[in-house]
Amino acid sequence: MxxxxxxxxxxxxxxxxxxxxxxxxxxxxxxxxxxxxxxxxxxxxxxxxxxxxxxxxxxxxxxxxxxxxxxxxxxxxxxxxxxxxxxxxxxxxxxxxxxxxxxxxxxxxxxxxxxxxxxxxxxxxxxxxxxxxxxxxxPEIDYVLVVKKMAPANYQGSSISDDLFTEKQNTGDDFDDIIKRKKEAGDERYKYVDGVEVRKTFxxxxxxxxxxxxxxxxxxxxxxx
Structure with a gap:
């Protein structure tokens, strides 16, 4: 060296x-x-x-x-x-x-x-x-997620960023596939989620x-x- x-x-x-x-x-x-x-x-x-x-x-x-x-x-x-x-x-x-x-x-x-x-x-x-x-x-993760939602006015949904990161780490699936799977499983947190944007920050x-x-x-x- x-x-x-x-x-x-x-x-x-x-x-x-x-x-x-x-x-x-x-x-x-x-x-x-x-x-x-x-x-x-x-x-x-x-x-x-x-x-x-x-x-x-x-x-x-x-x-x-x-x-x-x-x-x-x-x-x-x-x-x-x-x-x-x-x-x-x-x-x-x-x-x-x-x-x-x-x-x-x-x-x-x-x-x-x-x-x-x-x-x-x-x-x-x-x-x-x-x-x-x-x-x-x-760092291991050099980006942030911007969640896109098509929600009605005054809708107060819970954050799903941590869940998406965990799912990706556990399964290796891309975020769109994870969102699709969550929707099909009836997860209410993903009901109005339209996708995510990956923004590199580091x-x-x-x-x-x-x-x-x-x-x-x-x-x-x-x-x-």
């Missing part, structure tokens, strides 16, 4: 930065991989200092990012030196993502993925700062950042002739 110095090397930092940019740019990621929360007033973003954007995704096999997570999971006796090397590694990745070339890549990604291809002449994103890069293994790579999404002020030139 590799040691911490090899895994958390400068070379791996560079590889991880390239993989982050490439994944966000080229992979078919779900909408939940691009979360933004901001407000505009007359085209200007209301000033705030907190992170307003989170980029997230899972790693692929045979990548530097995957090797980092595998190593973290394999190490049994974590030393203070391991922790220092890992934190230094994360800081290095953050610093490299905050270099101007990488920030320009992220700006392009945000305009394409979040603003549906809006040009930089409209959304320049003049201020962008990557605040953190979180790297972690996934990712192996999470990148909080701040970005200024103010719109570009367009000058209007008049013609008096």
């Amino acid at each position: 590799n040691n911490s110095i090899e895994v958390f090397s400068e070379k791996n930092q560079l590889s991880c930065v390239k993989e982050i940019i490439s994944t966000l740019k080229h992979d078919d990621l779900p909408p939940s991989s691009f979360k933004v929360d901001f407000k505009l007033s007359k085209g200007r973003m209301i000033s705030e200092e907190d992170n307003n954007t989170v980029l997230s995704f899972d790693t692929k096999e045979n990548t530097s990012l995957r090797s980092i997570i595998d190593y973290i999971c394999e190490v049994e006796d974590v030393t203070d030196e391991d922790i220092k090397l890992f934190e230094s590694f994360r800081s290095g990745v953050i610093d490299k993502l905050n270099k101007e070339d990488e920030k320009n890549e992220i700006r392009d990604i945000l305009r394409e993925k979040v603003f549906k291809g809006t040009p930089k002449e409209v959304v320049p994103i003049e201020v962008l700062e990557v605040r953190d890069v979180e790297i972690s293994d996934l 990712f192996e790579i999470t990148i909080p950042l701040f970005a200024d999404y103010s719109l570009k002020e367009l000058s209007v030139s008049g013609n008096d002739s």
Whole structure:
């Protein structure tokens, strides 16, 4: 097994930065991989200092990012030196993502993925700062269930999420089959259930950042002739 110095090397930092940019740019990621929360007033973003954007995704096999997570999971006796090397590694990745070339890549990604291809002449994103890069293994369940019901007004049904999780764990059936079986068995809790939506909420790579999404002020030139 590799040691911490090899895994958390400068070379791996560079590889991880390239993989982050490439994944966000080229992979078919779900909408939940691009979360933004901001407000505009007359085209200007209301000033705030907190992170307003989170980029997230899972790693692929045979990548530097995957090797980092595998190593973290394999190490049994974590030393203070391991922790220092890992934190230094994360800081290095953050610093490299905050270099101007990488920030320009992220700006392009945000305009394409979040603003549906809006040009930089409209959304320049003049201020962008990557605040953190979180790297972690996934929990056993990395999603939440949104239960869809076609119930009459004022109907107060009991929660079935825990029951669905338990049934899936015990039987391995998908949620639609479980719901169908419960309905056929006359389970009143499922009477108005129309289905479930699985929403992924946990990712192996999470990148909080701040970005200024103010719109570009367009000058209007008049013609008096």
